[in-house]
Amino acid sequence: MGIDLRRIYGSIRNLAIIVIVWEILGRLQLVASGALPPPSAVVLRLIKDWGDYPGHIGATIFGAGVGFIIGNAVAIAAGVLFALYPLTSRVARGLNIAIFALPAIAISPILVLTLSDPVPRIVLAAIGCYFVTMTATVVGLTQVDARSVDVVRAYGGGKWKALWLVQWRSALPVILSGLRVAAPNAVLGSILAEFGGGGRWGLGVYLLGSLGRAEPDRLWGIGLVATLIAAAAYAVFALIANSITGSSQSVTVPTSLLRSDEEGRVRPLWQRGALIASSIALPFALWWVLLLALRVPAMIAKTPAGLLDYLVLLPSAPIAQGKLVAALAQTLPMTFIGMAAGLALAFALALCSQLWPAVVRAFMPVALVTQTMPLVALTPLLVLMLGRGTAVILAITISVTFFPAFVTMAQGLLMVPRAALEVPKAYGASLFTQLRLVSIPSSLPYLFAATRLTAPRALLGVMIAEWLATGTGLGNLLNQSRGYLDYGMIWSVAFVSVVLSVLFYQVVVVVERRVLGRFGMASAQ
Amino acid sequence: MSTASGIRVETVSRVFAARGTTVEALRDVSLDCPAGSFTALIGPSGCGKSTILRLALGLDRADTGTIEVGGLAPSDATKSGITGVAFQDAALLPWRSVEDNIALPLDVLGRPRAAHSAKIAELIALVGLKGFENALPSELSGGMRQRVAIARSLVTDPQVLFLDEPFGALDQILRKQMNIELQRIWMESQATTLLVTHGIDEAVFLADRVVVMQSRPGRISKIIDIDLPRPRRAELFADPAFHKLEAEVASALDGH
Numbered sequence: 047m048g049i050d051l052r053r054i055y056g057s058i059r060n061l062a063i064i065v066i067v068w069e070i071l072g073r074l075q076l077v078a079s080g081a082l083p084p085p086s087a088v089v090l091r092l093i094k095d096w097g098d099y100p101g102h103i104g105a106t107i108f109g110a111g112v113g114f115i116i117g118n119a120v121a122i123a124a125g126v127l128f129a130l131y132p133l134t135s136r137v138a139r140g141l142n143i144a145i146f147a148l149p150a151i152a153i154s155p156i157l158v159l160t161l162s163d164p165v166p167r168i169v170l171a172a173i174g175c176y177f178v179t180m181t182a183t184v185v186g187l188t189q190v191d192a193r194s195v196d197v198v199r200a201y202g203g204g205k206w207k208a209l210w211l212v213q214w215r216s217a218l219p220v221i222l223s224g225l226r227v228a229a230p231n232a233v234l235g236s237i238l239a240e241f242g243g244g245g246r247w248g249l250g251v252y253l254l255g256s257l258g259r260a261e262p263d264r265l266w267g268i269g270l271v272a273t274l275i276a277a278a279a280y281a282v283f284a285l286i287a288n289s290i291t292g293s294s295q296s297v298t299v300p301t302s303l304l305r306s307d308e309e310g311r312v313r314p315l316w317q318r319g320a321l322i323a324s325s326i327a328l329p330f331a332l333w334w335v336l337l338l339a340l341r342v343p344a345m346i347a348k349t350p351a352g353l354l355d356y357l358v359l360l361p362s363a364p365i366a367q368g369k370l371v372a373a374l375a376q377t378l379p380m381t382f383i384g385m386a387a388g389l390a391l392a393f394a395l396a397l398c399s400q401l402w403p404a405v406v407r408a409f410m411p412v413a414l415v416t417q418t419m420p421l422v423a424l425t426p427l428l429v430l431m432l433g434r435g436t437a438v439i440l441a442i443t444i445s446v447t448f449f450p451a452f453v454t455m456a457q458g459l460l461m462v463p464r465a466a467l468e469v470p471k472a473y474g475a476s477l478f479t480q481l482r483l484v485s486i487p488s489s490l491p492y493l494f495a496a497t498r499l500t501a502p503r504a505l506l507g508v509m510i511a512e513w514l515a516t517g518t519g520l521g522n523l524l525n526q527s528r529g530y531l532d533y534g535m536i537w538s539v540a541f542v543s544v545v546l547s548v549l550f551y552q553v554v555v556v557v558e559r560r561v562l563g564r565f566g567m568a569s570a571q
Numbered sequence: 572m573s574t575a576s577g578i579r580v581e582t583v584s585r586v587f588a589a590r591g592t593t594v595e596a597l598r599d600v601s602l603d604c605p606a607g608s609f610t611a612l613i614g615p616s617g618c619g620k621s622t623i624l625r626l627a628l629g630l631d632r633a634d635t636g637t638i639e640v641g642g643l644a645p646s647d648a649t650k651s652g653i654t655g656v657a658f659q660d661a662a663l664l665p666w667r668s669v670e671d672n673i674a675l676p677l678d679v680l681g682r683p684r685a686a687h688s689a690k691i692a693e694l695i696a697l698v699g700l701k702g703f704e705n706a707l708p709s710e711l712s713g714g715m716r717q718r719v720a721i722a723r724s725l726v727t728d729p730q731v732l733f734l735d736e737p738f739g740a741l742d743q744i745l746r747k748q749m750n751i752e753l754q755r756i757w758m759e760s761q762a763t764t765l766l767v768t769h770g771i772d773e774a775v776f777l778a779d780r781v782v783v784m785q786s787r788p789g790r791i792s793k794i795i796d797i798d799l800p801r802p803r804r805a806e807l808f809a810d811p812a813f814h815k816l817e818a819e820v821a822s823a824l825d826g827h
Contacts, residue, residue, distance in 0.1 A: 193662035200628045201727075202650030203679040211678055215666055 105247035109236035113171020125183025146177035147547030174231035182224025186217025229279030356534035377519035384443025385504035392451035443507035458492025502547035583636030595788030611778035619789025655729030
């Protein structure tokens with residue numbers, strides 16, 4: 047299903063158009079005076095450099111692959127646990143959000159400081175996968191049609207029977223779409239860890255080494271290879287998901303979703319307080335325990351207490367605070383603007399995917415490229431094109447927020463039940479009316495889910511731009527502190543950026559609950 | 572099996588709390604369905620008739636009162652495999668074929684499917700789906716899906732059968748056919764049957780007793796015995812005695 051010759055032909059044609067336009071732009075040096083080399087030059091350079099590649103590709107794929115397997119295995123196991131025992135998900139909530147929100151770039155220096163070579167990339171790749179897949183697993187398992195579960199329960203089947211006979215199979219498309227997003231994330235995580243230092247091999251190392259030498263064709267070659275790896279990983283899971291979704295779409299409109307015992311249950315105040323407290327305490331406890339277990343010297347590795355000293359108690363604390371506040375004043379406004387722009391673009395395009403599927407198919411490769419490219423190869427180009435100012439921060443931020451937001455919202459629109467779409471159609475509604483009456487309202491939960499997803503990523507994007515391009519804000523502070531071996535500040539920036547991301551996330555959650563509650567909708571994870 | 576397979580509902584109450592308000596789905600409801608009997612529950616939406624069924628299947632728990640199915644607590648009864656159920660919605664698993672959907676209860680109960688292949692084939696023939704064994708639910712019409720659900724409810728040879736508006740989605744003609752079929756199946760199997768329905772004619776045609784319920788709070792307002800001889804045939808739908816009973820049920824529904 048879904049694979050017919052015309053579609054393949056269309057994709058090839060679109061790709062050809064992009065390549066030809068690019069070639070012309072590059073040949074004539076139209077973009078940023080030669081920073082965009084023509085594809086032919088990139089490919090020639092790639093062939094010339096090919097001897098260097100296998101080692102770097104191997105190292106990146108190894109990190110990404112091992113991280114992908116470990117991260118997803120943990121994620122699926124955790125997802126099953128959270129879905130079957132909702133109480134555990136409430137306790138682990140703080141940890142989950144922290145893992146989701148932590149900007150990879152902020153902790154990569156820390157990982158490199160505390161762990162030896164292949165481990166940081168595996169960890170960052172695994173972290174890149176964990177939240178996406180865990181959430182997909184929980185959603186898939188809980189958003190199952192309650193009636194099917196009732197049938198199993200009516201024959202005395204318990205939680206595990208229902209999981210085995212109904213839930214996992216019906217969750218499979220959702221989990222696969224999670225893996226689809228996780229795959230490029232793993233590649234990205236591995237490359238970001240390579241940025242942070244350590245190791246001799248890896249595309250990130252190669253890129254960083256080539257960044258200083260004004261050779262855009264090599265940079266693009268590296269970016270292209272990284273993108274191809276990410277795209278291939280994405281495509282594999284997209285294909286598998288495609289072949290399965292058709293046979294698991296519910297034929298009738300599910301009137302009710304499976305409700306957990308936890309939902310709608312009002313716990314006494316002290317229990318809720320205890321849950322929230324343990325959910326906040328868990329990440330800190332884990333942070334502390336991990337550092338103890340790894341036996342990292344206290345000079346390098348700051349425990350929560352060490353951080354408190356550095357930021358509040360020591361005589362030098364006011365200076366550190368001042369630096370942080372100044373950096374935040376530069377970073378925060380950019381984060382909000384970039385996020386809003388990225389979301390708006392993604393929502394508009396997701397709606398277009400309903401109206402003009404062909405346009406979206408044509409756009410998809412480009413969207414994929416912006417997913418991996420900007421962090422690696424696009425930055426120098428963007429710097430040359432847009433200067434080292436606000437514009438480049440926004441461009442990078444939009445490109446990292448857009449893709450996950452788009453996937454979430456397009457997925458949401460895809461999940462609108464067939465029958466619900468057919469009702470307005472039966473009254474002769476145009477596609478636009480159908481969109482307005484059914485698709486947009488029912489995608490509201492997904493719009494919020496996308497906002498939750500992108501809020502922390504926006505901060506990541508801004509910090510990457512600040513680190514690599516503009517030399518401002520938190521990103522720069524982190525990079526500088528690396529140079530000065532100011533471990534306290536490295537940990538402080540990492541801590542503050544994680545806390546900020548968690549905060550953004552929480553704000554979105556609160557607004558979401560209010561709005562969706564008013565419309566009587568459940569939130570999409 | 573006969574004495575042990577009745578359904579006993581004793582002073583059962585169930586209150587649902589939602590969005591600050593409470594709904595009394597059932598208040599002090601008692602009902603005794605002797606082994607081998609056919610009981611129809613009829614009443615307006617929200618009178619708690621489906622709640623009784625869900626309680627008896629162990630899908631929900633009563634606030635007060637007790638329920639026994641075949642002398643066992645509901646969750647034990649379902650686990651022992653003596654019950655069968657068909658819901659208003661077919662609730663078929665979209666990735667399972669007709670055959671595999673019918674076999675689902677066997678998988679839940681951990682019974683070997685090979686031993687039941689003849690039974691499954693027989694049921695497929697019974698509900699008129701021969702040739703569709705390997706079709707997926709999305710390839711079937713609504714009526715066909717519902718018939719798969721009926722076949723599924725019978726695959727365990729249940730001693731107690733729960734039917735929650737199983738024919739609600741079918742057209743009138745098919746529904747009458749299925750009613751006659753169901754009576755035949757029931758007479759053969761001797762299963763204690765509890766049918767939740769909106770159809771007065773269906774209730775009178777099938778049941779030994781029609782239990783009329785009222786809402787807010789959900790309660791039993793009247794029990795009407797149906798003394799029509801069995802097997803009841805299609806002609807019965809046009810019989811004056813049948814109409815008289817229908818009228819009696821209708822006026823009970825109106826609160827008289």
